Amino acid sequence: MVTSPASAVPRLVIAAPSSGSGKTTVATGLMAALTGRGLAVSPHKVGPDYIDPGYHALATGRVGRNLDAYLCGPELVGPLFLHGARGCDIAVVEGVMGLYDGAAGEGELASTAQVAKLLRAPVVLVVDASSQSRSVAALVHGFVSWDPEVRIGGVILNKVASDRHEELLREAVDSVGVPVLGVLRRAAPVETPSRHLGLVPVAERGSDAVDAVTAMGAQVAAGCDLEALVGLARAAGPLPGGSAPWTPGPVPTLPHARMRSRGGTPIPSRSVEKSTPRVAVAGGAAFTFSYAEHTELLAAAGAEVVTFDPLRDEELPEGTAGLVIGGGFPEVYAAELSANEPLRKSVAELAFSGAPVAAECAGLLYLCRELDGRPMCGVLDAAARMSERLTLGYRDAVAVSDSALAGAGTRMRGHEFHRTVVEPGAGAAPAWGMRAPERRVEGFVERGVHASYLHTHWAAEPGVARRFVERCRTS
Template identity: 75%
Template sequence: MVTSVDVPRLVIAAPSSGSGKTTVATGLMAAFAERGLAVSPHKAGPDYIDPGYHALATGRPGRNLDAFMCGPELVAPLFAHGSAGCDLAVVEGVMGLYDGAAGRGELASTAQVAKLLRAPVVLVVDASSQSRSVAALAHGFASFDPQVRLGGVILNKVGSDRHEVMLREALEEAGMPVLGVLRRAPQVATPSRHLGLVPVAERRADALASVAALAEQVRSGCDLEALLALARTAPPLHCEPWSPVPWPQQSRPARERRPVVAVAGGPAFTFSYAEHAELLTAAGAEVVTFDPLRDEALPEGTGGLVIGGGFPEVYAPELSANEPLRRAVAAFAEAGGPVAAECAGLLYLARSLDGKPMCGVLDADARMTERLTLGYRDAVAVSDSVLAANGTRLRGHEFHRTVVEPGAGAVPAWGFTHPERRVEGFVAGGVHASYLHTHWAAQPSVAGRFTQAAADWAAGAVRALGASATAAASAGPVAGTAARAVSPAVQAAGSAGAAGR
């Protein structure tokens, strides 16, 4: 049902990466939340890490708005879903304001997201090496696309009072409002590594301190009243809010057979979109999180296993040392349990990672490299799996500095059609493992298909365990011992299926 979404909103953009978007967006979210406003945090593009800081700042899940992976038509509905009941929404942009998917025009750019949301844009400018030229820069960004409404500028990394005066005079001459001035403040810089900022889950105490410092910096340097007034100029959006329940109710597993889907979490596996768990739950799953660094067994009754992205290469020794869980994962996969592994999950299922033993589910080895693999991908499923039927088309992205050898199994997961043609990933039994990150909101049937596979497998495992026990009891003590020793994987599967009864 189409509704009117009247949430005040701002898009925080920049001329280029590294200008300070995350500093300003996170600081604004925290500063407004401290005022008692319910702030809805969003991130344009596929990034997983920034939304973690947004969540700390607001107390609400950080959500992505990616026009490439989900399609432009879902940007406003996903925004409406995430911002329901909020007083304000802040959207952090990606790269430069007009930068999007390579060779696709404005697709997936911050500018496109701003237009789809009919939201005013605040441009964060690194002013450290310019003075009057800042006016020409702001004028160029404001006039490049008349449909993008640039509401003002926040000047970042300003060096002195005199520097600020020169910048303000130039922007006033150009008729561009200055909504904030931030001085150089390295003490609030957030630590980074080879793929960007360090995720919140790895440094929660430090991250809380960083967010508090960002809020103070923004509060003291920005005109919050003017920014809130600008946000309130955004007109109502008319769209149908996205819902995680388009999956036909009749196809959901019966409640008495509601399968447990175990989702890897903790410091090593931090990459996940909030909508994935919502879709699994709506499809009938009971979603339970576990930490492969600390937990020595899968959650009781596991019927499906989801291992998303993160930084397993940083924690390879600890993951390898948790041998009981590695064995449990291998047994679950060997018994045919549904497993969806994405990027970091792919590495964890490999035989080894940088020489450290992993789960050994895949006949492949992984290692760190100097080369960054980054970019959007058009993909088609080249085989049936627990995630997708052969021929299913999805868009996703790759983002890693590792390589898996071989790069594809005898039965690959995906065929990439753009920007390069190749096959990638592994499908074997109930396992689907790939480097490709996908956003299931674009294809809700993925969650439904996986949940159904988990329910079917859990029920089958319970029946197999029951049949094995019955045969053992009727055959006597010797045969019973043999039946109990049939396969550790089958016994593990029976345990995993207990909750599916």
């Protein structure tokens, strides 16, 4: 199939009345089913979620990307979408929570409905029909009529019990004038195990994740009208005039470097020049939370980005000038991370040398003195532990201290999502001052280290990556 120009790529938003309705299964399954038919599918996720995009990437063979109107601003939703959709035949956008749920107290901001409107994309509503029949008409009618600017182009009925149940549901939805584009029967759920922060990431599940995505694709292909869904996506038309793909900037050509393997990770065998500083980015099963745009911005700023696995590699990549440790689940792998003493020492040596280190959430825990009583890197004089309390939500923050990421006074929006506590919660030079929903200081700025619970999206402030790479050059 000939790919569409990015500005007119066919697109659908998969939404639901509430969480737990089955939109992840439908969205991932639809991506897999369309990919299996030879289409190049661009996968997207509304909101800050890191885990679902991993399943989307497995379904499509392309990087899963987030569209978050709170973190990046509504004005970047279209450009970031177009950036991810380059060269694709169709895009599938999985929503977040219920269709009209967004940032608390901010109206429609960051809701699936807002993103659908910004993209001028038709919405497919996934309805859990397990405990209703004719009442589904009232539910669908309410969602269709709530905001006339949101175009609900069809419904997929999930957890349908029988032929008779399906007949009643179809009759009810027909009375609203919304087409039924799929029916998924009540069945044993596709195996997608969860734990304290949601689904277990793809990187931790190996072949089991592949099997789960394959099963989702088969389920959607069997129960949904794929031709009708593609036809609806094609009716989206072009994005608003003036929309152009986001770009991280020109990526410089790096000098040739012969590659060798260590601990399963390809590592250049020599240091690159100071003009192209090497930035090591933590990956592997313990550190799976990252936005693709971060590494793209680092590369565009002139860095050579090398991924390493703290569970396997015993030293940082040769010539590392800066270190980025994003989010993930170090609490699940605390014993293994602690046992890798050579790497912990390597990280500490780099940090104490004054080199730039950016650590978010999981990275913060890894830099602490200990995590659940197990020794970590000891870069920060703080202890981390698991907690029963879930900390979750968007944050409006301002940089309190000058750091490798931002100058004091820089305002950014972020997101917290963790069941851990760090004591103390802030150093002598805190990283962020939270402006909303509560006023407090949080995080650590020490030497070249910036460590915090706050997840940020650097596309909203490209100067973050440029500043970090420049510090790598000069430190």
